[in-house]
Amino acid sequence: MKNQPFDLYIVDGNITLFLTQDSDTSTSDVLHSSLLASLVSDSHDVSSEEWFVQYKRSMGLLCWVTLQQNASTLARQPCSLLDFLTRQTGATLSPEQLEMIGEAFATIKALPKGSPALSDFLKHVQSSKTDLERISEDNFFTVCPMITLVLQDRMISLRLSFDVDEAVDERFLDEEIPQENIRGDMQVTQWTAYLAEDNYNALRQDVIKKLGSKKETAIFRVSPQAYLVRV
Template sequence: MSNPISDIYLVNGNITVFCNAHSENLKNDILDSSLLAALETAKQGKSQELSWSTYTDYLGKLGWVLNGRSAQQLGFSNNNLLEVMEQGMGSTLPKAEQQAIANAFAALTRLENESAAVKAFIKKLKENATASTDSSASISTATLLTIVYSDKTVMTLQIAFETSNPLEMDILDKPRLISIDNGANNFRLMRSSLDERRYNEFRAIVRKKLGQKIETELLHIPLPTDE
């Protein structure tokens, strides 16, 4: 797989991609705080607008600095998640980060169906679904993505979409996504950064609250080494 480097995690079933090299301390702090925010958000139900505001507001209480927030309604048909992400972010997604994310998505789609990461990702899509995941031909759901740029900028995205059953990892790179035609925003974006000095106040509290969730809900995804 070509450079730039990607470092990939599943955080409570949500994809986080670190583009290029970052310190272990920064990665751990971003992962821990976003995991706690995700777990707290899951208690609020399936409303995408409410879950988005709950998640982003919670991060703000843990030393994340908000630098911009936006929401829009995107139209797309027979696209994959990478294409929808690129459409929504437009010129804000640098080429190097775009390639790093593509590398990460490619690595995720090569995981075995029975792997813990695949199960976690699909489970989260099912939890976010607003239609049956058992018998309906199509499913309306949403996913949360976190992208950490080379300069430590954090881009957090919530993308809602419709797709066909069954839910599989190939939504990342296969043309399976259709925009939900209900007039609501289906793409939300937050640009932020972690105030590393301020986060010193919260680190021990966050890790205590998480407990064993750090081991069970944070999954590191190794990149293939054969390319």
């Protein structure tokens, strides 16, 4: 990809990628509202369906209007996050935008080990579980990334959830997890919305006040040149 513009953030561990520089919605409104909704949702297990239900509910209270939402199940199969996004959005995004996603994931993978942005992503992308129905304790992990793609007039949030035998790391972004390491089917939720900015104007300062220092500690701008930029 040559000089294609995109803006990439890790927001409370979730990937937020602006695929256009002329979005109708300001960057800070997207980041601040999604951060507040994510923090509210963190009262639930990050891998639970309740987390995403609460996230969408909170975003609705912050004037994000649902255009479309759907849930589906994918049969167990080798999977990387990039493959998943390509399959889910290939009919919606242009080849150039799909290429931006690949470049963005490569940028995240290149972050220094232990960097705040990478650590936050890995902390939020999965949770550890124990299968209590088995006689012997059987530990596994639920992988549950959420990716938000911001377009000119809307944003698309996609959430993937499935169980694996071993914890994943940043390689999962564009390297497949073998099918034999995946337990059962994969759950997919997709939510498309736009911000009613005239209504959000009355809430903007309250959102900023509620976030407080979290604006500086839970939002990371990621770029090849500087892996952390405060916003």
